[in-house]
Amino acid sequence: MKLIPVAAVLVLSGSAFAQTAPAVAEPAASPLSFNISLVSNYKFRGQDQDQSKTRALKPALQGGVDYAFENGFYVGNWNSTVNWAKYLPSKPSNSVEIDLYGGYKFKAGALDMDVGALTYYYPGASGANTTELYLGAAYGPVSAKYSHTVSKGYFGIGKEFLDGQGRGTGYLNLAFAQEVMPKLTLKASLGFTSFKSAVRSAGLPNYMDYSVGGSYDLGSGLALSGAVVGADKKSSYLFPAAVDSSGKSINKSTLVVMLTKTL
Numbered sequence: 179m180k181l182i183p184v185a186a187v188l189v190l191s192g193s194a195f196a197q198t199a200p201a202v203a204e205p206a207a208s209p210l211s212f213n214i215s216l217v218s219n220y221k222f223r224g225q226d227q228d229q230s231k232t233r234a235l236k237p238a239l240q241g242g243v244d245y246a247f248e249n250g251f252y253v254g255n256w257n258s259t260v261n262w263a264k265y266l267p268s269k270p271s272n273s274v275e276i277d278l279y280g281g282y283k284f285k286a287g288a289l290d291m292d293v294g295a296l297t298y299y300y301p302g303a304s305g306a307n308t309t310e311l312y313l314g315a316a317y318g319p320v321s322a323k324y325s326h327t328v329s330k331g332y333f334g335i336g337k338e339f340l341d342g343q344g345r346g347t348g349y350l351n352l353a354f355a356q357e358v359m360p361k362l363t364l365k366a367s368l369g370f371t372s373f374k375s376a377v378r379s380a381g382l383p384n385y386m387d388y389s390v391g392g393s394y395d396l397g398s399g400l401a402l403s404g405a406v407v408g409a410d411k412k413s414s415y416l417f418p419a420a421v422d423s424s425g426k427s428i429n430k431s432t433l434v435v436m437l438t439k440t441l
Contacts, residue, residue: 215240325349350370369387
C-alpha cells in the first residue's frame with residue numbers, strides 16, 4: 179500500500195490581463211490517470227516487502243491506474259513486486275501484490291472525507307489476501323486514516339496461523355504534507371497497528387511505524403521522493419527479525435528513494 183499526499187496549490191491571476199483578453203478555460207482534468215514507479219525498497223507499514231534479504235537496496239517496480247467519477251466515487255488498482263509470502267507456513271509461491279480499491283470522497287464542512295474498501299491480493303498465496311475498510315479525513319496539510327480488517331486473514335495472520343484472529347486488526351495513520359517552496363513538499367507520518375489480544379498473547383505486539391521525508395516535482399508528471407521509513411519493533415509482526423544470519427531487522431530505518439511518473 180500505498181500513503182495518500184496532501185497538495186498545496188497557489189493560483190495567481192492578473193486583473194489587468196483579464197480586462198484586455200478573454201479568459202481561457204483550463205482543460206478539464208482527465209478522470210483516468212496512470213502511474214508507474216521505481217522504488218529502492220518497498221516498505222508497507224514500516225516493514226520490508228522483500229524479505230528474502232536484509233540489505234537496504236531492494237528495488238521494486240510499482241504502478242497503477244485510477245478512475246475518478248464526477249460524483250466523488252472512484253476505483254483503482256495498484257501493483258508492486260514483493261517477496262515475503264514464501265515464509266508463510268504453507269510456503270506459497272508469489273512475487274506480486276495486486277491492490278483493488280474503491281471509495282467515495284466528499285466534503286464535511288471544512289474536512290475532505292474519504293471512505294472505501296481495499297483488497298490486497300497475492301496470486302498463488304491466498305493465505306496472505308487481506309481486505310480492509312477505511313475512513314479518512316483531511317484538513318489542510320494534516321490527514322488521518324483508519325483501516326479495519328474485515329477479512330478472516332491479515333497478511334497471513336488468521337488464515338495461515340492463529341485461525342480467525344486476523345479479522346479486527348486496526349491501523350491508524352496520521353500524516354502531514356506541506357509545500358515549503360515551489361515544487362518541494364515535506365512529508366511525515368506515524369502509523370499504529372493494533373492486533374487482537376490473542377495475537378498479542380502469541381508474541382506479536384502492537385507496533386508503530388514512521389516516515390519522514392519529502393518529494394520534488396520534476397515537471398511533466400515526474401516526481402522524485404525520499405524518506406526515512408521504519409518501525410519501532412525490531413522483530414516483524416509476522417516473521418523473525420531477520421531472514422538470514424545478519425541479525426538485521428526488516429523493520430529497521432531505511433532511506434527509501436522513489437521516482438514516479440504520472441500520466
